[in-house]
Amino acid sequence: KQEVTQIPAALSVPEGENLVLNCSFTDSAIYNLQWFRQDPGKGLTSLLLIQSSQREQTSGRLNASLDKSSGRSTLYIAASQPGDSATYLCAVRVYDMRFGAGTRLTVKP
Amino acid sequence: DTEVTQTPKHLVMGMTNKKSLKCEQHMGHRAMYWYKQKAKKPPELMFVYSYEKLSINESVPSRFSPECPNSSLLNLHLHALQPEDSALYLCASSPPGGALNTEAFFGQGTRLTVV
Numbered sequence: 698k699q700e701v702t703q704i705p706a707a708l709s710v711p712e713g714e715n716l717v718l719n720c721s722f723t724d725s726a727i728y729n730l731q732w733f734r735q736d737p738g739k740g741l742t743s744l745l746l747i748q749s750s751q752r753e754q755t756s757g758r759l760n761a762s763l764d765k766s767s768g769r770s771t772l773y774i775a776a777s778q779p780g781d782s783a784t785y786l787c788a789v790r791v792y793d794m795r796f797g798a799g800t801r802l803t804v805k806p
Numbered sequence: 807d808t809e810v811t812q813t814p815k816h817l818v819m820g821m822t823n824k825k826s827l828k829c830e831q832h833m834g835h836r837a838m839y840w841y842k843q844k845a846k847k848p849p850e851l852m853f854v855y856s857y858e859k860l861s862i863n864e865s866v867p868s869r870f871s872p873e874c875p876n877s878s879l880l881n882l883h884l885h886a887l888q889p890e891d892s893a894l895y896l897c898a899s900s901p902p903g904g905a906l907n908t909e910a911f912f913g914q915g916t917r918l919t920v921v
Contacts, residue, residue: 729908740812740896740914741849786848793839793862794898794910796848 699724701789703797710777711805718772718800720787725765731794732761732772733786741786745772777804808833812897812913820921821887827916829880829897835911838880840872841896843915849896855880856902887920894918 700723710716720730729748733741745754745761747770753762760773770787784801788794810831819825829838837856841849854862855874869891871883880897894917900910 731910741912743909746909793851793854798848
């Protein structure tokens, strides 16, 4: 059964720092990996989708990489802002989506 | 339109009530999902519909009954729930697994409280 792990569980940084969130998965037979953002009590907002054949995707200050063979993905956030404070979830996709437990990010002004 | 719409946003129900959650999308997606999320936990898969047929049921109790009446609509019928069923219920849609560009979109969820 696919297991998805996210490290760290929580992260607090001052505004302006660059940071890296990690996601690992046990079964490399995936179609894609998707990063989401979730604000408290809200739904999930899709940030980036990486297909299994791709190595990375970029959107604005966000960059996600995928190393399928080692079962790892990273989400890089450049020049963090207080508005980036949220929980970040990664999910791997085969016929369904399996989520990691998330990284709770706090960016302090 | 990349929106998944869930109604209602909030629901309070007694343990003897019958209620339904509704999810709608008009992106032409043929896979739709129900997830349950408890506070500070990741979403847990409940059901997957592919081409309007139930393809995955993650051993969910029968007091939760999904229905997919057409390719745009997904319902979750609730009956005789327990207080521990209180959670955020999330609906999602995507192209079916294996298709290209299988980005999944989530609704804002229904916050369910069972009293």
